Amino acid sequence: MNKTTAAVAITRCATYSKEDLTASLKLILDEGGMMDVTDKTILLKPNLLSDAPPEKAITTRGEVVEVLIRLLYERGAKKIYAGDSPGIHTNHFIPKHSGIYDAVVNSGAQWIHFSDETVMKKIPYTYGRKLPLPAIIDEVDYVFSVAKMKTHQLMYITGSVKNLFGLVPGLHKSGSHLRYPTRESFSRLICGLYKVNRPQFSIIDGIISMEGAGPANGVPRYTGLLLGGREAPSVDTAMSVIMGVDPLTVPLLETLHKKNLTDFDRLEDIPFPLLSPSDLVIEDYKRIDQDRQTNLFNALIGPFFTRKFKFNHQKKEPRPIFIDDSCIGCGRCITICPGKALSFSSDRKISADYKKCIRCYCCHEVCPADAIEIEQRE
Numbered sequence: 001m002n003k004t005t006a007a008v009a010i011t012r013c014a015t016y017s018k019e020d021l022t023a024s025l026k027l028i029l030d031e032g033g034m035m036d037v038t039d040k041t042i043l044l045k046p047n048l049l050s051d052a053p054p055e056k057a058i059t060t061r062g063e064v065v066e067v068l069i070r071l072l073y074e075r076g077a078k079k080i081y082a083g084d085s086p087g088i089h090t091n092h093f094i095p096k097h098s099g100i101y102d103a104v105v106n107s108g109a110q111w112i113h114f115s116d117e118t119v120m121k122k123i124p125y126t127y128g129r130k131l132p133l134p135a136i137i138d139e140v141d142y143v144f145s146v147a148k149m150k151t152h153q154l155m156y157i158t159g160s161v162k163n164l165f166g167l168v169p170g171l172h173k174s175g176s177h178l179r180y181p182t183r184e185s186f187s188r189l190i191c192g193l194y195k196v197n198r199p200q201f202s203i204i205d206g207i208i209s210m211e212g213a214g215p216a217n218g219v220p221r222y223t224g225l226l227l228g229g230r231e232a233p234s235v236d237t238a239m240s241v242i243m244g245v246d247p248l249t250v251p252l253l254e255t256l257h258k259k260n261l262t263d264f265d266r267l268e269d270i271p272f273p274l275l276s277p278s279d280l281v282i283e284d285y286k287r288i289d290q291d292r293q294t295n296l297f298n299a300l301i302g303p304f305f306t307r308k309f310k311f312n313h314q315k316k317e318p319r320p321i322f323i324d325d326s327c328i329g330c331g332r333c334i335t336i337c338p339g340k341a342l343s344f345s346s347d348r349k350i351s352a353d354y355k356k357c358i359r360c361y362c363c364h365e366v367c368p369a370d371a372i373e374i375e376q377r378e
């Protein structure tokens, strides 16, 4: 049976000005086939890895969120919520530095704390694992993933589907890294999250994206693009092509495909009514060095045996290195580390026990001082 393949709209957007964003987002919503939102309630899930200033390109830009909210209200939406739950911040944090909170309230939407009311959901593909997810996802008519185009040390790239991991409140995310430490097992977890909560529309902010050591310590790069469509895996596939990464070498995209969670078989099946990603490939984009270790051993390692068997394999993965001169001693890396591999030494330097380190790179993601580097392999 032929699948009906949803379109992915890609357009240039020169700046984060209201005028440019309004024109480009209208195109994305129309050509990406956005559903009728009249009288609908909507949850926006921006990528708010940490409440970093917008110029660092760690978060979805507030301007994108604000213009999107205004457009959705113009099109008849009844009520719009926005929220995220970064691992390191407290339950009731307000994302002031990133500008996202102001963007949300200035445009008439409501900021929501994901940890306030949660429901336990069984996550497919995880051997029965249950995770708390914000109750609001069952209350709204539509969820929009509003992600950022970035590299990602563990997943190689992060876009619309990986953005859903932020639905898991706070430090519950760290526990998930511990149970699913390989790229393959973590991809299965994210696929499960996607299956229980498929966003009805996905938008990626690729105006200023992040290359290099993403998702938190990379370098902002002007790429001048917005992407959007009904099917998050298709939107991420297009983004991957633009970043110069073969989508089927990205474990998450590969797993989505294997689990029949994509609505296309080949890139050629996806309609691109505006720009085609093949014409937008950024050859010199600074990508994450890929480890093609996908094999039967990795694929079969489940949560039961991971701690025991994983370490030999993980020793080959790049490890986080702690730069004493840059460290401000905030302790965020220690708090978030799922392997309990980090501690302060007596002179308050970070001490790492690499036998416990599962190479999840959460420490690297949350460090506010660029004091953690990922060791490059020879």
Ligand code: SF4
Pocket: 320, 333, 336, 337, 338, 339, 340, 341, 342, 352, 356, 357, 358, 359, 360, 361, 362, 363, 364
């Ligand atoms: S030290 Fe960093 S990479 Fe290693 S387990 Fe802890 S958070 Fe993950």
Ligand code: SF4
Pocket: 322, 323, 326, 327, 328, 329, 330, 331, 332, 333, 334, 350, 366, 367, 368, 369, 370, 371, 372
């Ligand atoms: S390495 Fe980074 S996150 Fe860890 S204590 Fe130092 S500044 Fe904080």
